[in-house]
Amino acid sequence: MRLVEETLAAIAPADAAAMGEAAALHERLTKPRRSLGALEDLGARLSGIAGRVPPPIPEPVEVAVFAADHGVVAHGVTPWPQEVTAQMVANFLAGGAAINALARQVGAAVTVVDVGVASSLPPAPGLLVRKVRPGTGDLASGPAMRPDEALASVAVGIDVARSLIRAGAGLLVTGDMGIGNTTAAAAVIAAITGASARDVTGRGTGIDDASLARKQSIVAGAAARLSSEPAPLDALAEVGGLEVGALAGFVLAAGAARVPVVVDGVIALAGALIAHGLAPPVVDHMVAGHRSVEPGASVVLAHLGLEPLLDLRLRLGEGTGACLAVPLVQAAARVLGEMATFDAAGVTDKEHRA
Amino acid sequence: MRLVEETLAAIAPADAAAMGEAAALHERLTKPRRSLGALEDLGARLSGIAGRVPPPIPEPVEVAVFAADHGVVAHGVTPWPQEVTAQMVANFLAGGAAINALARQVGAAVTVVDVGVASSLPPAPGLLVRKVRPGTGDLASGPAMRPDEALASVAVGIDVARSLIRAGAGLLVTGDMGIGNTTAAAAVIAAITGASARDVTGRGTGIDDASLARKQSIVAGAAARLSSEPAPLDALAEVGGLEVGALAGFVLAAGAARVPVVVDGVIALAGALIAHGLAPPVVDHMVAGHRSVEPGASVVLAHLGLEPLLDLRLRLGEGTGACLAVPLVQAAARVLGEMATFDAAGVTDKEHRA
Numbered sequence: 001m002r003l004v005e006e007t008l009a010a011i012a013p014a015d016a017a018a019m020g021e022a023a024a025l026h027e028r029l030t031k032p033r034r035s036l037g038a039l040e041d042l043g044a045r046l047s048g049i050a051g052r053v054p055p056p057i058p059e060p061v062e063v064a065v066f067a068a069d070h071g072v073v074a075h076g077v078t079p080w081p082q083e084v085t086a087q088m089v090a091n092f093l094a095g096g097a098a099i100n101a102l103a104r105q106v107g108a109a110v111t112v113v114d115v116g117v118a119s120s121l122p123p124a125p126g127l128l129v130r131k132v133r134p135g136t137g138d139l140a141s142g143p144a145m146r147p148d149e150a151l152a153s154v155a156v157g158i159d160v161a162r163s164l165i166r167a168g169a170g171l172l173v174t175g176d177m178g179i180g181n182t183t184a185a186a187a188v189i190a191a192i193t194g195a196s197a198r199d200v201t202g203r204g205t206g207i208d209d210a211s212l213a214r215k216q217s218i219v220a221g222a223a224a225r226l227s228s229e230p231a232p233l234d235a236l237a238e239v240g241g242l243e244v245g246a247l248a249g250f251v252l253a254a255g256a257a258r259v260p261v262v263v264d265g266v267i268a269l270a271g272a273l274i275a276h277g278l279a280p281p282v283v284d285h286m287v288a289g290h291r292s293v294e295p296g297a298s299v300v301l302a303h304l305g306l307e308p309l310l311d312l313r314l315r316l317g318e319g320t321g322a323c324l325a326v327p328l329v330q331a332a333a334r335v336l337g338e339m340a341t342f343d344a345a346g347v348t349d350k351e352h353r354a
Numbered sequence: 355m356r357l358v359e360e361t362l363a364a365i366a367p368a369d370a371a372a373m374g375e376a377a378a379l380h381e382r383l384t385k386p387r388r389s390l391g392a393l394e395d396l397g398a399r400l401s402g403i404a405g406r407v408p409p410p411i412p413e414p415v416e417v418a419v420f421a422a423d424h425g426v427v428a429h430g431v432t433p434w435p436q437e438v439t440a441q442m443v444a445n446f447l448a449g450g451a452a453i454n455a456l457a458r459q460v461g462a463a464v465t466v467v468d469v470g471v472a473s474s475l476p477p478a479p480g481l482l483v484r485k486v487r488p489g490t491g492d493l494a495s496g497p498a499m500r501p502d503e504a505l506a507s508v509a510v511g512i513d514v515a516r517s518l519i520r521a522g523a524g525l526l527v528t529g530d531m532g533i534g535n536t537t538a539a540a541a542v543i544a545a546i547t548g549a550s551a552r553d554v555t556g557r558g559t560g561i562d563d564a565s566l567a568r569k570q571s572i573v574a575g576a577a578a579r580l581s582s583e584p585a586p587l588d589a590l591a592e593v594g595g596l597e598v599g600a601l602a603g604f605v606l607a608a609g610a611a612r613v614p615v616v617v618d619g620v621i622a623l624a625g626a627l628i629a630h631g632l633a634p635p636v637v638d639h640m641v642a643g644h645r646s647v648e649p650g651a652s653v654v655l656a657h658l659g660l661e662p663l664l665d666l667r668l669r670l671g672e673g674t675g676a677c678l679a680v681p682l683v684q685a686a687a688r689v690l691g692e693m694a695t696f697d698a699a700g701v702t703d704k705e706h707r708a
Contacts, residue, residue, distance in 0.1 A: 030445050031452050032434075032559035036674070037647070037667025053374075077703040080386075087701040091384050096694025098385050104692070105685045205386035206704075293391070309666070312682075313391025320390070327681040331459045337457070340450025347441040350433040350560075 003155050004143060004249070010256035014048025014284035015240045018055075022047035022336055025054070029339040030347045038309065042287065042332035049260050049285050054337035056258050057330050058171035061108035062164040065092055065099060066157065068116030068242035069135030070079035070180030071144065077183045077215045078204055082135075086119045092177070092318075093124045099175055099318035106326040108173060110162070110319075115156050116178075116242030130156040132242050137241045139187060140218045150237035151243050152262060157249025157271075165257045171288075171329060172254045172261040174268035175319025176243045182294060183215055185270035187239035190223035190295040191230055192273050193303050197223060202266070205315070232277030240270070242326045247271025248278070256281035264322035265292030265315070269300035276304055287329055290314055290321025358603070359508050364610035365557065368402030368638035372409075376690055377660050378399035379408070383693040384701045396641065396686035401409070403614050403639050408691035411684050412525035412614050416460035416518040417673045418604060419446055419453060420511065422470030422596035423489030431537045431569045432558055436489075439533045440473045446672075447478045447529070453529055453672035460680040461682050462527060465518070469510050470532075470596030481707030484510040486596050493541060493593045494572045504591035504599050511603025511625075519611045525683060526615040527643075528622035529673025530597050536648060537569055539624035541593035544577035545584055545648040551577065554650035556620070559669070586631030594624070601625025602632070602647045609636035614692070616683060618676035619646030623654035630658055641683055644668055644675025 022044040034040060046055040067089050073082050091097045092112045102111045114121050115129045118135040121127060132152045145153070161172060175286060178184075178295035182204035189200045197220035203212055222239040230238075236245050248271040254261035255275070263272050263286050275282050288301055288308035293315040301308060309325040342349040376398040381387060388394060400409040421443050427436050430535045446466045457464045467482045468475050472489040473593060475481065486506045499507070532538075537556035543554045551574035557566055576593040584592075590599050602625040608615035609629070617626050617640050629636050642655055642662035647669040655662060659684035663679040696703040 030442070030450060031670050035559065035668065035670040036452060037669070038667070040667060071638055081702055081704075084702050087699070088384070091694055091699045091701055094699065096384060096692075096696065096699050098390060098689060098693055101688045101692040102685050105681055105688050116656075123545045164699075205389065267649075311665070312393055312663070314389065314393070315391070316385055316389040324393075324682060324685060327459055328678060331456050331678060334455045334459050335452060338450075338455040339452055340445055340448065345441070345448065345450050347445055348438050350435075 001151050001155055003158055004151060007158050007252050008254045008279045011282050013281040016049040016098050018051050018053055019048040021053040025336060028151045028341040030342055030345050034351045036335060039332045039335060042329065043336045046260060048334050049258050055333045056170060057333045059330065060169060061106060061171045061326055062169040063103050063108050063110045063171060063173040063175050063323060064112060064160050065100060065112045065175030065177055065319055066115050066243035066246040067112060067177040069118035070178055070184055070241055071136050071138035072140050072183050073180040074138055075098050075140055075218060076211060077218060078178045078180055079207060080205060082118055082179050085177060086117050086121060089121060091116060093126050097318060098316055098320050099323060102320050102323040106323055108323060108326060109122040113160055115153055115246040132156065134223055136241055139184060139222050143238050144240055145235045145237050150233050151244045153245030154249035157246035158253040161250045161253035165259050169259060173319050173322045174247050174250060174264050176247060176267040176317050178241060178243050181243060181267050183218060184239065184241035184244060186219045186296045187222040188235050188244060188270040189273060189299055190219055191226045191235040191239055192277060193299055195299045200299050204286040232274040236274055237244055244270045248274035251275040251286060252279060252282055255285035258285065260285060260287055261289045262289045262322040264289055264319045265317050266294035266297040267317055269297050273300050289325035292321060355505050355509055357512055358505060361512050361606050361610045362633045365633040365636050366633040369405040372405050372407055373398045373402035374475045375456055379690055382588035382695040384696055384699050386446045390689060393689060396683065400614060400687050403612050409687045410524060411687045413684065414523060415460060415525045415527060415680055416523040417453060417457050417462050417464045417527040417529050417677060418514050418681060419464060419529030419531055419673055420469050420597035420600040421466060421531040423472035424532055424538055424595055425490050426494055426537050427534040428492055429494055429572055430565060431572060432534055433561060434533045434559060436472055436533050439531060439661040440471050440475060443471060443475060451672060452670055452674050453677060456693045458675040460677055462677060462680060467514055469507055469600045486510065490595055491518040493538060493576050497592050498594055499591050501591045504587050506598025507596045511600035512607040515604045515607035519613050523613060526613055527673050527676045528604060528618050529603050529670050530601060530621040532595060532597050535595050535597060535621050537572060538593065538595035538598060539620045540573045540575040540650045542589050542598060542624040543627060543653055543707050544573055545580045545589040545593055546631060547653055549653045554653050556648040563600055586628040590628055598624045602628035605640060609639035614639060614641055616641045616643045616676040618643055618673045619671050619690035620648035620651040621671055622636050623651050627654050628648060630704055643679035
């Protein structure tokens with residue numbers, strides 16, 4: 001598909017010269033060297049993404065919540081009934097979910113994208129209907145979707161990100177909703193990283209030991225159908241989810257446009273993993289918002305070399321962990337753009353004393 | 355002093371009934387149980403402070419940066435010359451320091467309080483001159499200040515917090531500036547917690563191994579002049595700092611008024627430790643913003659039973675770590691105030707299925 005090819009071709013690494021310039025500026029600002037820790041690394045990263053120092057403050061902020069259903073729920077991998085996906089979409093649109101409260105806190109807008117909800121959703125402001133198919137097939141017994149559907153889900157994410165960026169977004173935030181989606185995410189992560197099902201499969205929104213064992217067994221069996229280093233889109237089609245594909249596309253389009261994107265928990269990270277497989281330098285344009293309790297999240301973070309900004313024991317998804325990190329991302333840019341240098345402020349610099 | 359006594363008498367624990375009510379509300383909100391992790395605990399804490407559910411969103415936000423000098427700098431415990439304290443005060447007032455950039459990010463105002471800067475500062479908007487004395491004495495060789503001066507420094511902090519609260523502050527943030535103040539903070543922490551100088555003394559704004567050894571030796575010697583469980587104000591007078599005393603008062607007044615206060619790094623935590631010694635329930639009204647790299651900070655956090663929201667390897671002070679945590683505190687209140695319940699949103703609750 002041309003949209004996907006174009007996007008992949010446009011992805012380049014962060015600008016190393018700008019990153020070096022940001023690090024040099026940090027040395028001259030009125031604070032002890034390196035005393036802002038991770039915020040300094042993040043400021044340099046934002047400079048590398050923007051290709052200039054100081055980088056712009058990343059705003060306005062747009063959260064996209066990609067919603068889809070999963071055939072694997074037939075196996076009891078979650079105690080929540082499938083209709084909750086559509087019910088939660090309605091809750092997002094009414095402004096009553098956690099992501100809505102947190103988005104209001106950080107001044108972000110929320111767009112909900114139906115990329116594969118099982119039922120038909122009534123049109124509503126804030127809802128984009130881009131349904132590739134009404135939920136995946138059962139990944140425990142066969143491919144979750146056809147290869148062309150996998151590609152189409154990626155294209156949906158690219159298209160949504162492009163629209164938001166065209167409308168002025170300076171920072172993108174990944175969100176997800178889909179009953180059963182931690183099973184699909186775990187299977188994608190196991191297939192691509194080679195980690196064991198045991199190491200990537202968690203309790204999702206809350207399951208008992210017996211359900212966890214069943215879920216691990218499904219993840220192991222699904223991942224085993226793929227070759228040892230599968231093509232990212234093959235893994236997506238065989239064991240993934242439609243929102244996972246859309247999130248991959250969303251992250252890819254952010255990278256292509258050099259707009260920073262804050263990735264959330266295990267679902268977004270499964271998407272980020274696919275994006276990285278398709279275009280490795282895209283990882284330079286990602287910021288990890290929060291370390292999800294789901295074990296697969298930490299496996300992907302290590303695989304991609306990302307250190308999350310927050311670790312608050314969240315396991316909700318929707319983009320909540322990423323959204324909470326937004327002020328930190330903006331603060332990192334502000335430090336470079338607004339702090340005075342030793343010279344300008346007339347503050348004695350210990351490094352330059354005789 | 356009457357102001358201090360009144361304040362101590364007004365401090366009560368968080369409201370356990372409101373905390374329980376908040377926990378019960380969290381169970382009914384449209385998210386899996388406990389899926390917002392630390393944010394749920396924080397929301398319950400804010401409910402307990404306010405005595406109602408949902409708690410108000412803690413705003414407006416006021417940062418107070420208490421500045422003072424330290425006689426101990428004569429011993430080379432820091433490479434920064436003492437005049438940097440006053441230079442940085444000027445930088446705060448001009449808006450060019452890290453705390454200014456971060457306060458702008460979170461919509462907070464900054465007040466700078468001269469509680470003991472060595473030099474005379476010209477009057478300026480945003481500067482409160484409440485100088486108890488022009489810097490402490492040398493804590494390595496004798497008391498840092500007289501007992502009445504220690505009490506006066508606490509009273510300054512109380513008075514500043516009261517004024518800000520009277521003017522409408524819904525959230526207070528502790529800040530500090532003072533060349534040499536990590537030495538005083540370490541000595542206070544060693545004296546009160548009984549931890550060894552080695553375990554509480556860090557590199558502050560950046561010192562070499564030889565300077566660190568000298569600093570540890572000074573901290574050990576100073577703390578050893580006090581009895582094994584010293585009265586908090588005795589520890590403050592003997593080995594503390596004027597901004598440490600003011601921060602203790604600031605935290606106490608927040609607790610007395612049941613206004614949450616976000617505490618920053620090792621200097622603020624030394625003040626919080628004194629406040630806790632004077633009125634243990636004050637700890638219920640504190641939120642730990644960030645885990646400073648300074649080892650003494652973690653010693654106090656453990657002593658007070660506080661888990662910080664952020665761990666970004668900051669070691670700057672000024673209130674920077676606490677300020678970055680402000681949106682998280684506000685988000686925790688928003689979750690309780692703005693999220694829909696399962697019933698109200700028409701979302702199926704797995705816990706109530708047949």
